Amino acid sequence: MDKRVTFKGLWLPLLLVAPQAVVTAVFFFYPAGQAIWQSLFIPDPFGLSMQFVGLGNFEYLLGNSYYRASFVTTAIFSVSVTLLSMGIALYLAVLADRLIKGSGTYRTLLIWPYAVAPAVAGVLWMFMFNTRIGVVSWYLGQLGYDWNHVLNGGEAMGLVVVASAWGRISYNFLFFLAGLQAIPKSVIEAAAIDGARFWTRFRTIVWPLLSPTTFFLLVVNVVYAFFETFGVIHTITAGGPQQSTTILVYKVYADGFVGQDLGSSAAQSVILLLVVGLLTVIQFKYIERKVHY
Amino acid sequence: MSGMVEKRGLSYWLTHLGLIVGVLFIFFPIWLAFVASTVTQAEIARPPMPLLPGPHLVENYSKALVAGVNVPVATMMLNSLVMALGIAFGKIAISLLSAFAIVYFRFPGRKAFFWLIFLTLMLPVEVRIVPTFEVIANFGMLNSYSGLILPLVASATATFLFRQFFMTVPDELAEAARVDGAGPMRFFWDILVPMSRTNMAALFVILFIYGWNQYLWPLLITTNPEMNTIVMGIKQMFPSGDDLADWPVIMATSILAMLPPVIVVISMQKLFIRGLVDSEK
Numbered sequence: 091m092d093k094r095v096t097f098k099g100l101w102l103p104l105l106l107v108a109p110q111a112v113v114t115a116v117f118f119f120y121p122a123g124q125a126i127w128q129s130l131f132i133p134d135p136f137g138l139s140m141q142f143v144g145l146g147n148f149e150y151l152l153g154n155s156y157y158r159a160s161f162v163t164t165a166i167f168s169v170s171v172t173l174l175s176m177g178i179a180l181y182l183a184v185l186a187d188r189l190i191k192g193s194g195t196y197r198t199l200l201i202w203p204y205a206v207a208p209a210v211a212g213v214l215w216m217f218m219f220n221t222r223i224g225v226v227s228w229y230l231g232q233l234g235y236d237w238n239h240v241l242n243g244g245e246a247m248g249l250v251v252v253a254s255a256w257g258r259i260s261y262n263f264l265f266f267l268a269g270l271q272a273i274p275k276s277v278i279e280a281a282a283i284d285g286a287r288f289w290t291r292f293r294t295i296v297w298p299l300l301s302p303t304t305f306f307l308l309v310v311n312v313v314y315a316f317f318e319t320f321g322v323i324h325t326i327t328a329g330g331p332q333q334s335t336t337i338l339v340y341k342v343y344a345d346g347f348v349g350q351d352l353g354s355s356a357a358q359s360v361i362l363l364l365v366v367g368l369l370t371v372i373q374f375k376y377i378e379r380k381v382h383y
Numbered sequence: 384m385s386g387m388v389e390k391r392g393l394s395y396w397l398t399h400l401g402l403i404v405g406v407l408f409i410f411f412p413i414w415l416a417f418v419a420s421t422v423t424q425a426e427i428a429r430p431p432m433p434l435l436p437g438p439h440l441v442e443n444y445s446k447a448l449v450a451g452v453n454v455p456v457a458t459m460m461l462n463s464l465v466m467a468l469g470i471a472f473g474k475i476a477i478s479l480l481s482a483f484a485i486v487y488f489r490f491p492g493r494k495a496f497f498w499l500i501f502l503t504l505m506l507p508v509e510v511r512i513v514p515t516f517e518v519i520a521n522f523g524m525l526n527s528y529s530g531l532i533l534p535l536v537a538s539a540t541a542t543f544l545f546r547q548f549f550m551t552v553p554d555e556l557a558e559a560a561r562v563d564g565a566g567p568m569r570f571f572w573d574i575l576v577p578m579s580r581t582n583m584a585a586l587f588v589i590l591f592i593y594g595w596n597q598y599l600w601p602l603l604i605t606t607n608p609e610m611n612t613i614v615m616g617i618k619q620m621f622p623s624g625d626d627l628a629d630w631p632v633i634m635a636t637s638i639l640a641m642l643p644p645v646i647v648v649i650s651m652q653k654l655f656i657r658g659l660v661d662s663e664k
């Protein structure tokens with residue numbers, strides 16, 4: 091895809107791309123290169139010299155039970171966040187789509203939490219479930235349930251999942267509602283005239299036609315859960331208790347900045363780089379071309 | 384699914400009921416934060432806290448804005464504003480220029496440049512934190528606005544968006560500009576930029592929220608509380624030991640932290656939705 095009409099010149103276009111080229115080179119490619127380079131070394135304890143270890147950092151990481159546990163944690167976390175927030179959003183979008191009037195009002199009411207930062211969402215949920223003063227934990231206590239996400243790893247995971255999914259409902263709702271409204275009403279009415287009930291219509295017509303939206307949201311939400319939930323984890327649990335909520339991105343931070351283990355942190359960055367690369371390729375190759383109706 | 388299929392009746396009211404329950408679930412945490420920002424510390428410290436607002440709104444908010452915990456919240460809000468505006472305007476400016484070059488010129492390295500931009504999609508700041516931190520430290524940009532803004536300012540999404548849009552601009556316009564003897568920059572300023580106004584506005588809404596809501600990056604490079612942004616500063620307001628946090632002030636700060644992006648979303652809803660859909664395409 092090229093323009094037929096172009097302007098002549100050599101220095102002008104180079105000048106125009108220069109700002110982006112410089113920023114990209116200095117703050118994206120150079121650091122990424124550094125991460126790859128550092129992942130091959132172990133610095134000595136005083137930081138004076140580096141010892142080349144080849145793939146040693148990677149071997150160590152993959153053999154390290156904490157790192158493998160962090161992979162499992164990330165998988166559980168991402169899948170839970172994605173399914174929970176997409177599930178609630180789809181449910182609300184289906185309801186809103188049934189209305190002839192008023193779906194716009196609900197849309198306004200439901201979309202603005204998109205603007206709440208994950209870290210702020212974390213603080214809000216941590217406040218509700220605070221073990222000493224939280225309202226929800228207090229009422230749970232009245233019901234005989236002793237909530238303590240500071241000590242209980244399962245409860246900690248549940249809380250960061252709900253807080254992360256909560257902030258994401260708006261986004262998913264918006265795309266699901268748009269997807270539903272794009273389905274031709276005539277198709278659904280035809281099915282209704284043929285006697286297909288709501289659930290049958292949903293399963294056989296709406297859901298398949300919605301699949302491009304669903305698939306797109308799946309990938310986008312996994313990316314969100316992987317990378318953008320750092321604020322939620324950091325504010326609510328700081329990865330604890332006993333690393334039960336330490337997702338991969340949190341571990342890069344904890345090992346690199348808190349633990350100062352640069353070689354390992356760099357190797358973790360490289361592994362994450364591969365994960366993002368894979369997700370980006372899936373997003374571009376698969377979503378754009380394969381899922382069509 | 385269409386409303387026309389379902390008759391008005393029980394299912395109609397159940398639909399509304401379901402949506403209202405959803406809205407309440409979404410609102411509840413924010414409502415509680417708002418209530419907490421209008422009562423006293425003593426009321427929160429003795430659970431359960433009230434579920435309706437108290438009379439201490441002005442007191443708590445002015446305490447947060449003027450004094451804060453480590454640093455006045457007004458200072459943090461200013462930092463967030465500079466960061467968000469810097470990222471939004473910066474991204475739009477450099478993307479607009481490079482998209483113009485890619486679409487309207489044939490220069491050596493054009494394809495390579497395009498792919499380099501594409502690759503930046505795969506390098507979110509979270510995966511390159513340590514080396515990017517080192518670059519910023521070497522430039523002496525810790526605790527500075529340029530340190531907060533520059534590493535987040537390159538954007539493949541915005542560049543692709545403008546490229547996409549320029550491709551739809553009729554060739555006749557560039558042709559006419561050339562016949563009239565107008566140079567490329569004249570064409571850019573007088574024709575392309577005005578035509579891109581809606582795209583820019585939609586993108587601005589999304590990028591402003593993106594910049595305002597940054598957490599990890601300001602957490603790393605602003606060690607001086609004076610440079611903290613509000614979203615990352617909230618966590619810093621909690622005492623490290625066993626002391627009880629100053630909840631009314633912290634919750635007032637949380638409300639203040641979400642106010643600007645929420646206002647942007649609600650007041651520019653059409654542009655927001657357009658920006659969201661455009662930037663994810």
